[in-house]
Amino acid sequence: MALDKPYKDVPGTIIFDAEMARKGYHLNQFSMSLMKPENRERYLADREAYLDEWPLSEKQRQAVLDMDLNAMMAEGGNIYFLSKIGATHGLSFQQMAGSMTGMSEAAYRDMMISGGRRPEGNRLKDLDGWVPPAKGEKSETMRPDAPAKYTSALFTSHVPAIGAAMDLGKTEEPYWQKVFAGYEWTREWVKESKPDVVILVYNDHATAFDSSLIPTFVLGTGAEYPVADEGYGPRPVPDVQGYPELASHIAQSVIQDDFDLTLVNEMVVDHGLTVPLSLVFGELSPEEQWPVRVIPLAVNVVQYPVPSGRRCYELGKALRRALDKWDGPELNVQIWGTGGMSHQLQGPRAGLINEEWDNAFLDHLIADPLGLTEWDHLEYVDEAGSEGIELVDWLIARGAMDDQFGGDAPEVNHRFYHVPASNTAVGHLVISNPEK
Ligand SMILES: [Fe+2]
Numbered sequence: 001m002a003l004d005k006p007y008k009d010v011p012g013t014i015i016f017d018a019e020m021a022r023k024g025y026h027l028n029q030f031s032m033s034l035m036k037p038e039n040r041e042r043y044l045a046d047r048e049a050y051l052d053e054w055p056l057s058e059k060q061r062q063a064v065l066d067m068d069l070n071a072m073m074a075e076g077g078n079i080y081f082l083s084k085i086g087a088t089h090g091l092s093f094q095q096m097a098g099s100m101t102g103m104s105e106a107a108y109r110d111m112m113i114s115g116g117r118r119p120e121g122n123r124l125k126d127l128d129g130w131v132p133p134a135k136g137e138k139s140e141t142m143r144p145d146a147p148a149k150y151t152s153a154l155f156t157s158h159v160p161a162i163g164a165a166m167d168l169g170k171t172e173e174p175y176w177q178k179v180f181a182g183y184e185w186t187r188e189w190v191k192e193s194k195p196d197v198v199i200l201v202y203n204d205h206a207t208a209f210d211s212s213l214i215p216t217f218v219l220g221t222g223a224e225y226p227v228a229d230e231g232y233g234p235r236p237v238p239d240v241q242g243y244p245e246l247a248s249h250i251a252q253s254v255i256q257d258d259f260d261l262t263l264v265n266e267m268v269v270d271h272g273l274t275v276p277l278s279l280v281f282g283e284l285s286p287e288e289q290w291p292v293r294v295i296p297l298a299v300n301v302v303q304y305p306v307p308s309g310r311r312c313y314e315l316g317k318a319l320r321r322a323l324d325k326w327d328g329p330e331l332n333v334q335i336w337g338t339g340g341m342s343h344q345l346q347g348p349r350a351g352l353i354n355e356e357w358d359n360a361f362l363d364h365l366i367a368d369p370l371g372l373t374e375w376d377h378l379e380y381v382d383e384a385g386s387e388g389i390e391l392v393d394w395l396i397a398r399g400a401m402d403d404q405f406g407g408d409a410p411e412v413n414h415r416f417y418h419v420p421a422s423n424t425a426v427g428h429l430v431i432s433n434p435e436k
Helices: 018-023 025-033 037-045 047-052 058-065 069-074 079-088 093-099 105-113 160-167 174-193 244-256 271-281 309-325 355-367 377-384 388-399
Strands: 148-156 197-202 217-220 262-264 293-299 331-338 411-421 424-432
Touching: 018 025, 018 244, 025 058, 025 079, 037 047, 037 079, 047 058, 058 069, 069 079, 079 093, 093 105, 148 174, 148 271, 148 309, 148 388, 160 174, 160 271, 174 271, 174 411, 174 424, 197 271, 197 388, 217 244, 244 293, 244 309, 271 293, 271 331, 293 388, 309 331, 309 388, 331 388, 355 377, 355 388, 355 411, 355 424, 377 388
Parallel strands: 148 331, 197 293, 197 331, 217 262
Antiparallel strands: 148 424, 217 293, 411 424
8 A cells, every 4th residue: 555666676776756855855955055156155165064054964964075975865865956066066967977886987987988887787677586566556445444534524715804804803793703603613623523634725826826837736745834925914823834744645646646746845825725724723823833734735726727626526536545555643634625615806797606506516515526527617717706716626625535435425514605705605514534
């Protein structure tokens, strides 16, 4: 059930994957800092002092001081990053590559001139007793004893005005009372259900990503995510603690499962992520800590084309396969789908709300998620408004549930619908996989 990494055994080769990237993060970032001339100058003037500025492990630091590229790579360095160190020392790429082989510089150069190193005897398949790895199959069934247990899916709108109402102490006002009443059940429930980690699916609202970079699916593999300033100052809530080990495991599995994720170690998180946390865990000051670790999963719904509901559902299935392969500590995992429901924030049709459509969406999400994947973009935009497209995010959490892997249907724990919060219809749903 473990992750498939046959490349680890290729002789004389270290493959840089999500696990190695996590290990070598600061080493590689230090290397990249040497792309600036002023940093190269400071580094060469006093290497020890410059390295003091980076949180390297003792092994990483010593490897840099020894200019030992093999040792750096064993500690998570990647050759393209590390080449910036070599360049700073005036080494050519041929000198760097040769330095890792145990050959003299002249012997390595001569070998390359005479055609390079031959593959025979240097391949995994040339080793005694090697058998080709079994062909990977995409599992359509659950792992019954998986240490990472996907217990519940939670869905909620993430309207920024809800966050503002909490931050400005307006939750008791009659207008807002009607919204927050829908979350009273959830706040009690979460004290019992106590997730260790939430994979929080949301969409960034031109906050962490602008027109310079438009990734379709972004997985946060970092340790911490600061709360964004969206123009009104940052919300007065805690920064978000990530789960790099599980996130890099998910990245490895989901990308091997044919999904091209963008991996992000440093990003701010906007109301799309923090408002759901506030709705479920209540008011916390910036000095406190959210009682859960969060893996952000951001879906582009700002610029067309956006992913289809079908694609999001399939990503959910890939996420579940990743969770099933986890062999780390036992974890109570929830996946949250956020955004929606019907709303349009732009143009002469602004203010559009479609109560009937929203409730049909919830019905299908509960009982017919595969049928829901047939609803195309036009259906979302036409019926639920231009910003109602956020609802495709919800299919990720749903696609990962037991009944999509041959298990029983989820139990509906809580359902709430209210109009309006600012410009938007608020929907909220909690459904749980059957207890085993
Ligand atoms: Fe949104």
